[in-house]
Amino acid sequence: MNENAPVIYAENLIKEFGPVRALDNLNLNIASGEVHGFLGPNGAGKSTTMRVLLGLLRPDSGTVQMFGRDPWRDAVTLHERLAYVPGDVELWPNLTGGEVIDMFLRLRGSYNKARRDELIERFDLDPRKKTRTYSKGNRQKVALISALAADVDLLLLDEPTAGLDPLMEAVFQEVIHQAKSEGRSVLLSSHILAQVEALSDRISIIRAGHIVESGTLSELRHMTRTTIEVETERSAQPLAGCSFVHDFHTEAERSVFEVDGDHVGEAMNLLTDLGIRSIVAHPPTLEQLLMRHYGEDLSQRGVSNGTAKKVS
Amino acid sequence: MSVSTISPEARQAPSPAAGQATFAGTGILLRFMLRRDRMRTTTWILGIALAGFYFAHAVSVVAETEEDLVSLASMYADPVGRMMVGPGFGMDAPTYERFYASGYSLFIYILIALFSVFTVIRHTRAEEQTDRAELVRANVVGRHATLTATLILTLGANMLAAGLILLAGVSADYDAAGSALVAASGLAVGLFFAGAAAVTAQLSESSRGASALAGGLLAVAYLVRMGGDAAEVGGSGLSWASPLGWSQQTAPFVHDRWWPLLLLIGSGALFIAAGYWLSTKRDVGASLLPSRLGRAEAKPSLGTPVGLAFRTLKGGLRGWGIALLLTGLMFGSYAQTILDAADSLPAEVSEIFAGEDMMLGYLAYMAVFMAVFIAAAGVSGISQLRGEESRGRAEYGMSAPVGRIRWLGSHLLVLVVGLVLMLCLVGLGMGVGAAATLEQDGSQYFGQLFLAGALQAPAVLAVIGIVTALFGWLPRAATAVGWVIIGFGGVLTSFGGLLELPEAVTELNLFGHLADYPVQDIDWVPVLWLSGIGVAGILLGLLGWSRREVNRV
Numbered sequence: 001m002n003e004n005a006p007v008i009y010a011e012n013l014i015k016e017f018g019p020v021r022a023l024d025n026l027n028l029n030i031a032s033g034e035v036h037g038f039l040g041p042n043g044a045g046k047s048t049t050m051r052v053l054l055g056l057l058r059p060d061s062g063t064v065q066m067f068g069r070d071p072w073r074d075a076v077t078l079h080e081r082l083a084y085v086p087g088d089v090e091l092w093p094n095l096t097g098g099e100v101i102d103m104f105l106r107l108r109g110s111y112n113k114a115r116r117d118e119l120i121e122r123f124d125l126d127p128r129k130k131t132r133t134y135s136k137g138n139r140q141k142v143a144l145i146s147a148l149a150a151d152v153d154l155l156l157l158d159e160p161t162a163g164l165d166p167l168m169e170a171v172f173q174e175v176i177h178q179a180k181s182e183g184r185s186v187l188l189s190s191h192i193l194a195q196v197e198a199l200s201d202r203i204s205i206i207r208a209g210h211i212v213e214s215g216t217l218s219e220l221r222h223m224t225r226t227t228i229e230v231e232t233e234r235s236a237q238p239l240a241g242c243s244f245v246h247d248f249h250t251e252a253e254r255s256v257f258e259v260d261g262d263h264v265g266e267a268m269n270l271l272t273d274l275g276i277r278s279i280v281a282h283p284p285t286l287e288q289l290l291m292r293h294y295g296e297d298l299s300q301r302g303v304s305n306g307t308a309k310k311v312s
Numbered sequence: 313m314s315v316s317t318i319s320p321e322a323r324q325a326p327s328p329a330a331g332q333a334t335f336a337g338t339g340i341l342l343r344f345m346l347r348r349d350r351m352r353t354t355t356w357i358l359g360i361a362l363a364g365f366y367f368a369h370a371v372s373v374v375a376e377t378e379e380d381l382v383s384l385a386s387m388y389a390d391p392v393g394r395m396m397v398g399p400g401f402g403m404d405a406p407t408y409e410r411f412y413a414s415g416y417s418l419f420i421y422i423l424i425a426l427f428s429v430f431t432v433i434r435h436t437r438a439e440e441q442t443d444r445a446e447l448v449r450a451n452v453v454g455r456h457a458t459l460t461a462t463l464i465l466t467l468g469a470n471m472l473a474a475g476l477i478l479l480a481g482v483s484a485d486y487d488a489a490g491s492a493l494v495a496a497s498g499l500a501v502g503l504f505f506a507g508a509a510a511v512t513a514q515l516s517e518s519s520r521g522a523s524a525l526a527g528g529l530l531a532v533a534y535l536v537r538m539g540g541d542a543a544e545v546g547g548s549g550l551s552w553a554s555p556l557g558w559s560q561q562t563a564p565f566v567h568d569r570w571w572p573l574l575l576l577i578g579s580g581a582l583f584i585a586a587g588y589w590l591s592t593k594r595d596v597g598a599s600l601l602p603s604r605l606g607r608a609e610a611k612p613s614l615g616t617p618v619g620l621a622f623r624t625l626k627g628g629l630r631g632w633g634i635a636l637l638l639t640g641l642m643f644g645s646y647a648q649t650i651l652d653a654a655d656s657l658p659a660e661v662s663e664i665f666a667g668e669d670m671m672l673g674y675l676a677y678m679a680v681f682m683a684v685f686i687a688a689a690g691v692s693g694i695s696q697l698r699g700e701e702s703r704g705r706a707e708y709g710m711s712a713p714v715g716r717i718r719w720l721g722s723h724l725l726v727l728v729v730g731l732v733l734m735l736c737l738v739g740l741g742m743g744v745g746a747a748a749t750l751e752q753d754g755s756q757y758f759g760q761l762f763l764a765g766a767l768q769a770p771a772v773l774a775v776i777g778i779v780t781a782l783f784g785w786l787p788r789a790a791t792a793v794g795w796v797i798i799g800f801g802g803v804l805t806s807f808g809g810l811l812e813l814p815e816a817v818t819e820l821n822l823f824g825h826l827a828d829y830p831v832q833d834i835d836w837v838p839v840l841w842l843s844g845i846g847v848a849g850i851l852l853g854l855l856g857w858s859r860r861e862v863n864r865v
Contacts, residue, residue: 017864051707051862054707054710054711056707056710056861056862056863057861057862057864058861075710075715075716076713076714076715077713079710079711079712079713079714080713082711083711084708084711086704086707086708086711088704089708090703090704090705090708091705092620092623092624092705094623094626094627095606095610095614095623096605096606096607096608098606098607098608098609098610099606099607099609099610099614100610101610102609102610102614102615103610103614103615103619103620104712105615106610106612106614106615106616107615107616107617107712107713107714108712108713109713126605127608127609128605128606128607128608129603129605129606130606132518132520133441133517133518133603143708156711
């Protein structure tokens with residue numbers, strides 16, 4: 001196995017389900033040791049991508065490799081190095097949570113029982129209950145524990161915290177940080193922006209089966225806008241006419257507006273001339289990043305939502 | 313006094329409106345349940361009615377003459393027959409209506425009991441288990457509204473079913489009072505088991521557990537009356553210890569006793585009252601019996617694909633296995649009765665049973681019949697695998713380093729071994745049953761009957777092969793085709809001799825090719841080609857599964 005190969009390398013992946021194009025020239029690169037946030041709304045193709053990476057689906061065209069190997073052909077070899085948490089965790093109803101965790105760990109080979117017990121403790125899971133009595137959050141904990149306790153190089157996590165409460169969400173962030181410090185790679189799909197923001201080294205935003213933006217959080221911020229709230233001695237109204245200022249609102253001496261990332265300096269110069277009494281600048285949130293790709297084209301988003309059920 | 317220190321008396325003292333308020337929303341809930349259940353309950357009612365009409369009218373078709381009737385009645389008059397169907401009132405002077413009440417009414421009652429249990433549990437405990445009850449109870453809905461609406465629904469449906477049962481009896485020109493008594497007994501059994509389910513729904517945290525408790529009561533009721541009715545004609549003291557026994561002690565068309573129904577209605581009402589009372593002693597979603605905890609760690613055997621497959625398929629295989637073993641025992645224990653009645657059976661019956669030796673012919677036929685059921689268990693197992701795939705457990709399991717072929721191969725291995733065991737169990741059951749009841753040479757037949765069961769394996773394997781091949785290549789069609797094969801095999805095995813179908817059609821029945829051992833000698837040719845279909849189908853299925861996409865939407 002080529003150790004220098006990227007953990008995940010996908011180029012121009014296309015996957016169609018009948019008339020629906022679930023993956024549309026998707027490109028994705030994840031380096032070793034990287035936590036990669038995979039952001040997009042439901043039905044954008046996140047789960048389909050995961051299932052291609054697991055070798056459960058075969059792309060219609062394009063290249064996909066994990067650790068330099070073909071996930072369809074070498075599924076079993078690759079699965080020795082990865083663990084997967086499905087988006088909608090279905091467990092075997094007559095097994096207990098502890099039994100499911102042990103089963104997965106044993107199928108993967110040797111495992112560290114202390115680590116398993118510690119994770120069960122940290123996630124506050126009762127491993128003696130039959131999984132048919134578990135809530136969605138508890139089923140997700142089972143899948144997370146069996147993935148995190150395994151000695152693997154890559155974690156494929158498909159919306160892993162959708163059913164967890166805020167306390168468990170915090171535990172999740174801790175253990176992902178820990179996994180990262182151990183040198184593991186993580187592909188973390190989510191539509192919870194704060195989570196991706198807190199954990200990811202790099203982020204890819206997927207829309208309608210296509211990666212529309214990819215990079216580190218700061219790289220992505222350059223492409224977008226900073227929000228400025230300012231109180232000035234003279235009216236800031238003249239800024240409204242600038243091409244790099246957007247959504248300008250003013251109320252007496254207080255103004256709120258957005259500035260394109262690469263024009264913040266110019267805006268500051270203009271404001272200084274007006275006499276700044278107070279100023280607050282917000283970096284762009286991921287909500288704004290997403291809104292830029294979805295909000296401006298609601299009609300297209302409607303289309304991809306309409307197909308959401310079929311492809312996710 | 314602050315709010316938090318309200319005395320227990322003050323808390324329990326009902327306000328004037330409390331009595332009505334606990335039932336608030338019953339009407340709306342009932343309409344909601346009717347809407348949700350319109351297909352399911354209608355199907356159940358029609359199914360029960362259909363069984364009633366079929367039983368009421370089938371008697372005169374099976375036994376055309378008085379002589380046929382007497383000889384058939386003797387089957388239900390002897391201890392083994394009484395053990396299966398009831399106390400056998402009036403079988404010394406049988407009429408069609410008496411034969412209907414003695415031989416078949418029990419099955420109608422059991423259907424009604426099952427319907428009542430399932431309906432009550434589905435609307436009470438199952439709703440709580442899925443947290444839907446919480447959503448409902450958050451509205452202006454009283455504490456007792458759900459249970460009340462559920463019981464009204466169940467009893468209303470039972471009344472409709474009972475009305476149709478009455479119609480079934482009357483339409484067959486049976487005595488109206490007796491037909492009404494059969495219908496009323498069914499209704500009373502329904503009330504009793506609806507009440508029992510209203511109690512078990514409070515006891516267990518899972519709907520499965522609650523159904524199992526109430527269903528277990530039904531099974532015990534059946535077993536107790538088995539012992540009671542086998543002991544004496546008209547039932548013994550033990551029969552009176554069973555609610556099913558009470559329903560049969562009404563002796564419709566013979567004594568026409570109505571008063572045993574009071575036992576059913578009285579204890580049913582007590583159960584219902586207990587259900588209401590117990591429901592106030594617990595929180596929503598909680599149970600009175602602590603839920604059983606399982607193992608915190610898996611046994612070593614679970615850590616392999618075969619271990620997983622075993623745990624997945626175990627429940628279904630065990631259920632089928634127990635049912636088929638008991639059925640085999642039952643068929644086998646009829647051996648002496650058949651021997652006695654061999655000369656006087658109606659011509660239609662002897663046309664179905666092959667061979668000269670009536671008793672062995674009958675058991676050889678039953679072995680084929682049971683093989684159809686075992687193959688059905690196999691189809692149901694593969695449809696379970698389809699469920700594993702579509703519910704996402706297959707892909708989750710295979711996200712561990714478990715290849716496609718290992719995953720499916722392990723499941724098929726467990727399934728096929730389970731089916732072979734079932735075939736042996738059926739043979740064992742028939743062998744033991746026959747050996748125990750036959751007055752002479754019983755043990756001599758044991759080996760033959762055991763072998764007769766096991767020798768059906770190639771036909772079962774062929775069905776598994778065909779369905780597995782489809783699972784690999786045309787997964788959507790697999791289960792449907794499987795059930796068509798089973799249905800076709802079942803019809804041809806049951807009625808093939810009477811239908812006078814062209815040979816080209818009967819040849820298609822996979823269950824019609826093996827020799828009728830022990831009446832005929834074993835013919836190895838069909839054994840070989842049926843096994844060939846099975847093995848080739850399984851290999852083809854594994855190949856298709858390793859090449860197709862998993863759970864493609």
